[in-house]
Amino acid sequence: QVQLVESGGGLVQPGGSLRLSCAASGIRFSISTMGWYRQAPGKQRELVARISGGGITNYADSVKGRFAISRDNAKNTVYVQMNSLKPEDTAVYYCNAAWIGNDYWGQGTQVTVSS
Numbered sequence: 001q002v003q004l005v006e007s008g009g010g011l012v013q014p015g016g017s018l019r020l021s022c023a024a025s026g027i028r029f030s031i032s033t034m035g036w037y038r039q040a041p042g043k044q045r046e047l048v049a050r051i052s053g054g055g056i057t058n059y060a061d062s063v064k065g066r067f068a069i070s071r072d073n074a075k076n077t078v079y080v081q082m083n084s085l086k087p088e089d090t091a092v093y094y095c096n097a098a099w100i101g102n103d104y105w106g107q108g109t110q111v112t113v114s115s
Contacts, residue, residue: 002026002104004095009109016113017083022095022106024076032099034071034078038091038111045094049080062088085113 008020020036035050049059049069057069068081078095090113095106 002097002099004097004104004106006093006095006106006109009093009111011112011114012085013115014085014087014113016085017081018085018111019082020080020093020095020109020111022078024078024095024097027097027099027104029076029097030073032097034069035096035098036069036078036080037094037096038089039094039108040088040091043091048093050096051078082111085111087113089113 003025005023006020008018012018031053033050033052036048037045038048039045047060048063049067051057051069051071059067066084071078089111091111092108093111094108097104
């Protein structure tokens with residue numbers, strides 16, 4: 001059974017930072033492409049950042065230079081460090097694993113950027 005468990009969300013002021021974590025089980029983590037997506041109210045879910053099993057990363061233009069995705073294969077965990085947060089970053093953030101042609105999702109964690 002595949003499980004992706006996110007943590008680290010919360011309320012932060014504009015300009016602040018948060019680090020989200022996603023612990024995975026039930027997949028071959030080291031060869032899975034891991035990603036973070038987000039969905040704001042009334043909007044479609046969108047890619048935030050993704051990292052391949054080989055460590056290749058890509059980012060949405062809106063977060064380049066502010067967010068950094070990383071992975072720890074020994075801990076089966078993927079992270080996203082989010083700096084210089086803006087109100088428009090407010091959304092539910094979802095962890096995604098792409099493995100052997102399937103997509104798996106976590107339950108999501110709320111990130112709210114507000115003063």
